[in-house]
Amino acid sequence: MNRPWNNLRVRVFPDHWSLLFGQIAFYSFVVIVLSGVVLTAYYEPSVDHVVYDGPYTPLRGVPVSRALDSTLAISFEVRGGLLMRQLHHWSTLIMVAAIILHLLRLFFTAGFRRPRRLSWLVVFGLLIVTMGAALTGTSLPDDMASGMSLAVLDGVLKATPFVGSALSELLFGGQFPGDVIAWFYPLHVVVLPAVLVVLFVAAAVLALKHKPAQFAGPGRTEDNVVGRPAIVSAVKSAGLFCFVAGVSLVMAATATINPVWLYGPADPANASAGVGPAWYLAFLDGALRLAPGWEFVVWGRTVTVAVLLPVAACTLFLALVAVYPFLEERLTGDRKDHHLLVRPRHNPTRTGIGVAGITFYGVLWAAAGADTMAVLFHLSVNALLHAFQILLIVGPPAAFVITRRICLGLQNQDAEIAEHGLExxxxxxxxxxxxxxxxxxxxxxxxxxxxxxxxxxxxx
Known part of the structure; x- marks a missing residue:
């Protein structure tokens, strides 16, 4: 039987820095798992209240959940605990960033074409599951920041027509805030990591099953692969793991992240200004801020467009990202196998679509910080939100047109160089x-x- 890993020792792998994003994501995941094992030994997934009497003076005598109490103990009492917490968090951010960059590289170089359409879906699945794991993880400390995120989630669920109240009650085990940690803890510790392992294995199997994709260059065609032997690639990969782990440790040791002791315990009656969602989820918050506050009644029930519209728009955006390879194949009729990657300028339409999507995401992402921008730059929050609303409508089409014209201009420049040479x-x-x-x-x-x-x- 011809298995994907047969003849691995004589296999050749292309050598280009942009092909390393997938490995960086996997090695970050390894660091996340190792640090997570340490944190699990000391964390208590319980919302039962105790009175804090630890070394952090400002919170002494304050009623907190056991989840927050154990998180504070990890941060201030367990040797190396704060380093592990911050290592876990920074590695998660690196993993998400690496997966996003990997997706962008696949998109702009057409690395999603046959026979790699399934690989695109696997990488997209990695992104969605990683976001879910990150969301459940940031909710476990039961601090004010995580409580605000859960309050937004509860509001979105309850705004869903007909089934919203039932979904909220199911998730929170009754009335908000309930005991959501009872759901999120096993998801974060067991279920979602297991799904990520399966997806990483699937990505590796698919990568070994097909001929590696490579950039065009001397001696490179659709029928061969120019690169380094597998043993050399394995040694470089081991070095990359050490580099990723080292950078993550340096960041964890020198840069504070998620200081839960500053936020205090979660309280549905309070809100914390200046605290927003993680950067990779900020586009959802931005969409909620930019949506018009429309409401109407259907069959005796109030339907809130201010929540449904942004959720539907973001869901549609992610769905289009997932199925784009199949849409492009149907529209272009290109069903051939491709093993050479292309330069973004050689397909102006695809590149324009990609930049338009980045602009759409970027406007929503920036809108999530409109209140902070208004305070820092002494601007009106409403004026900023109106500006972002205009940018959300005008920005993506303008980005598409401008990017396409730039690509065509670069093509003309390349054609002139090819004909006349370099000045x-x-x-x-x-x-x-x-x-x-x-x-x-x-x-x-x-x-x-x-x-x-x-x-x-x-x-x-």
């Missing part, structure tokens, strides 16, 4: 009085790369 800055006056600039010819391989073709250019 060397020397201007010569001709006998008839005219002026020309001298050009240095380029080789056939460079001409082929500029043209974006998969076969060597003809001529010299």
């Amino acid at each position: 060397i800055g020397t201007v010569i006056r001709q006998p008839d009085g005219g002026y020309i600039e001298k050009h240095r010819p380029i080789d056939a391989e460079r001409r082929r790369q500029l043209a974006g073709a998969s076969r060597p250019a003809s001529g010299t």
